Amino acid sequence: MTRLLSLLLISALAQGLIGCAQNPVSGQQDFVMMSETQEISMGRSANAEVLKQYSVYQNPALQSYVNGIGQALAQRSHRSNLNYHFTVVDSPEINAFALPGGYVYITRGIMAYLNSEAELAAVLGHEIGHVTARHGVRQQSAAQAANIGISIASIFVPELNTQAGHDLSNLLGGALLSGYGREHELESDRLGAQYLARTEYDPQAMIRVVGVLKNQETFDAEIAKQEGREPRRYHGTFATHPDNDTRLQQVVGEAKNLTVANPVEKREEYLRQTEGLIFGDNVAEGVVRDRRFLHKDLGIALTFPSGWSIKNLPDKVVALSAQNDAMLQLGLDAKPSGTAVEYARRLLGQNVSIEALKIDGLQAALGSSGNRLLGVIYHGGKAFLLQGGAKTPQLLATRREAMETAVRSFRILSADERAAIRPLTLRLVQAVAGDSYAKFAARSPLGRNAEQYLRLLNAQYPQGEPVPGQTIKLVE
Ligand SMILES: [Zn+2]
CATH class of the missing domain: 3.40.1000.10 (Mog1/PsbP, alpha/beta/alpha sandwich)
Incomplete structure (x- = not known):
């Protein structure tokens, strides 16, 4: 892959395609080495490599649900002309990423922790933002100068402590893990929030999704201590909780003047889609x-x-x-x-x-x-x-x-x-009076941290308890 991209790069250099292109989002001239056609063809070949590392999650109904939401957002984006591909990959990792040209991936792992269609749209909108702002291409242009491979827009910054991450990193030449940095991430949050508002979702879902990642980070720090390893970082640069992050609030706030009167949340609809979702290892x-x-x-x-x-x-x-x-x-x-x-x-x-x-x-x-x-x-x-x-x-x-x-x-x-060996799956139940996460954890196959896993799954980390009548996700 690295070699292939190097060849692509050399041919791009040979054809004299280096130059300024107009940035589709800002309208400004960007220093970008690649035409849109090249960007699409690079995305296509990188997609083939990604699909060697990740299997497509075998659930046509879920794939089509995610694709429908992704296409609706993409149509209202700054680059509605591109042909977008949204794929749920069969990985327990908590991640989503995008390739130049319109390839967007979301793991079943992160889907388990989302709690509404608006949050799913926020993840997809953020990744679409990386595509429309051509972050991959801009980074690629910088990478090309250093003769390293493609980069994938990932929620993970910058270290991806998983085997698949390491494999991909080797495969794609290391730039994947260098991340996009605070400015590009914020730009994607801002663009994603706009696409949410234009598609009649509440842009505030973007902040909730960053909160989901922040909670994962806090929880992983706890587990890392138990396991004596370094904690993971998600969406890297958020030192504070997203609720207190002024710049994040600001970029998402800009989208609010686009918001319709009654934005859709679709919590129950989303939860129904996650019923039976594989959780953890397949x-x-x-x-x-x-x-x-x-x-x-x-x-x-x-x-x-x-x-x-x-x-x-x-x-x-x-x-x-x-x-x-x-x-x-x-x-x-x-x-x-x-x-x-x-x-x-x-x-x-x-x-x-x-x-x-x-x-x-x-x-x-x-x-x-x-x-x-x-x-x-x-x-x-x-x-x-x-x-x-x-x-x-x-x-x-x-x-x-x-x-x-x-x-x-x-x-x-x-x-x-x-x-009889089956993977763990999500199941929905209606909470009744007297239910608690401790009670559900006692019957859970999730092991010693089950209680906190259940809170994370239901967006009630670190202290929340189920409210009677609430639909909650359990793992069985
Ligand atoms: Zn990102």
């Missing part, structure tokens, strides 16, 4: 249920130690002790050589005592050295590796029993168990 990546990790295609299950937090990453599953002093990760070697004991010895060292054993009838090995513990289990021609570590050998001794129990819990799923 089955293809393996699912985490309480302390258990289950993988349908590999046909295996493992139970991690009680109280540990579990993170399902594309190439491994990592569990961390509550005290953040020990971890255990499950990985896979598709082409192991030698016996399980020989395999373990190669990783742990020749002079370490390694036990040969059967786990669920499978050839396995278990051993430790210093502050490391290793379980190797052979199944279906693959080696499943359970690599444990503690801060010190003493801590390993303390956590060893829990870790060994986890290794020995590895088992093969029956056909029925495999068939």
